[in-house]
Amino acid sequence: MLYREAGQFKSSYADDQRIFPLRQDRHAFWALLAAAYVGVPLLANDYWLQAILTPVLIFSLAALGLNILTGYAGQLSLGSAAFMAVGAFAAYNFMLRLPWMPFPLAFVLGGVTAALAGLLFGLPSFRIKGYYLAVATLAAQFFIIWVLTKFPWFSNYSSSGVITAQVLSLAGYKFLTPVSKYLLVLICVSLFALAAKNMTRCAIGRAWMAVRDMDVAASVVGIRLMPVKLLAFAVSSFYCGLAGVLYAYCYIGTVEPEAFSLDLSFRILFMVIVGGMGSILGSFLGAAFIVLLPIGLDHILSALPGAWLPAGFGSNLQLMLFGGLIIFFLIVEPQGLARLWQIAKEKLRLWPFPH
């Protein structure tokens, strides 16, 4: 009844190419944006902003990056955390060594540096694919973290290797409160999510999907594989790099190689799987799910009577549930949460009629 396209006609090309063709969708989207930009800063407390909303947004950006590479272009990567580290360290060094540089520029340059690293490690994708490529991206993960740990220049000769991130300030305003950091992250994420959505809808995105579905066929119809694959690597690493910068500056507040371990790469991969491969919305849903799952499990486990579980079992139970849920999702809905959302919308379209 409520959610129906009846009476909405597309009378121009612009109408036809809208991201949300349905008026109801548009209204819901604007309401969501308003809630995120106005409602949340007014209502949410520091715990929610700092421990839940900011990381969800940051990981959404990282998941978007990996989704472009894995979900759209079909190149499996296990090195996303390393590209996040490149972004974080590059931004740190730009701000440290060029103090005049405004931080948004340093953030973007951090992303660009990560993109260059991504290009470099994307080169093997020309010759190899599938599992071999996945293992090759592991090389990036280990090599980059090793370089960042081994050469003290990157961490400005800090003795512990852990650096406190600089305070972000722009035109005299300092980003110190959780609300300001949240808004900064939100702006970045909404801008780049829009960019990603549009990239995947235009010629580049279609070329990526053609390569994903079958690269030989794609090259037969005239898609040049090398530039298309490399572009996917570069764009994906840019997103991951920027997410790394935000992760270091707006979430954990330190820049350290250990924060960007292989485990983080896997978590980002899970976000993409659980959320839905090849879906922008899925990246957000997946990131929210994977960030909230441990927090939710903690709450449930701590609510149980303490004597019921042996000591230290909680974290292991969490690992088991985490792994189990991944398998469960792959079995029940290989296309992820985004697909469930789609099914729900289709049901809503018919409601309240059975057919």
Added chain:
Amino acid sequence: MSELQFFAEVLTGGLLSGLLYALVALGFVLIYKASGVFNFAQGAMVFFAALTYVGCLEKLPRWTGLAADSVLLVWLALLLALAAMLLLALAIERLVLRPLVNQPPQTLFMATIGLAYFIEGLAQGVWGANVRGLELGIQDVPMDWVLDHTGMIVSRFDLFAAGVAATLVTGLALFFRHSRVGRALRAVADDHQAALSVGIPLATIWRIVWAIAGFVALVSGLIWGARNGVQFALTYTALKALPVLILGGFESVPGAIVGGLIVGASEKLAEVYIGPWVGGGVESWFPYMLALLFLLIRPEGLFGEKHMDRV
């Protein structure tokens, strides 16, 4: 000690540890050959197997009343660990592989990452997370005979482990070449549908292969555990095995051995000769880089099958 002697010593050490990598890589190859699944959980299985063995060894005296140092205990623990691996293999086939049949390989790969998390949590949840020692009765001391004759230090334990690895590999290779199950397995590896249509029971073959992979995991878990202690770091042995797989090719048992030898030797040599130039610690990434460079020349690994893509 002369320069050449030192080189030989490093090389021997590397080759011997390379056989240990090959042992882990073998588990990957078996499963990949039979079911086309790149089983990331192999490292977790190694950890689970070793932990189950040590855990049984700890608990059994209390359960059965046997003396803590009896030989029977060791065999009983070994048997229990083997049974646990068998159960695990059956459970994986039933609960993970069968529902995911016909899914693209990437999905299966990611399912095994989830499986790795699950098994790690299970192992630590059941047996606890503390580091345990594991005693196989072979000391990690230099061989006197080799030391006297050539002046090289070659660990007795390394030699024993290499011997076990070599025996296991030869045994498996013979098994696959000459036994009925082995032939069926190679048929499945070649073409699932063709194998099914001539009446080879796919599910049974999968169960057998995962059980054998579990057995290989137990052996590698015992050896690696005796060497470095039974701890969470055992799961990282899987990461050591990946460059081995790339070098050797995913489908080849001999490839796993040759790849293991190359990785082990080059890793130790790089640590000794390149390490000092860049500050050490190159072991963590050198095999990967080597494998990556190698892939640029031969994308399917040394002994991997060449694939032809058709539209």
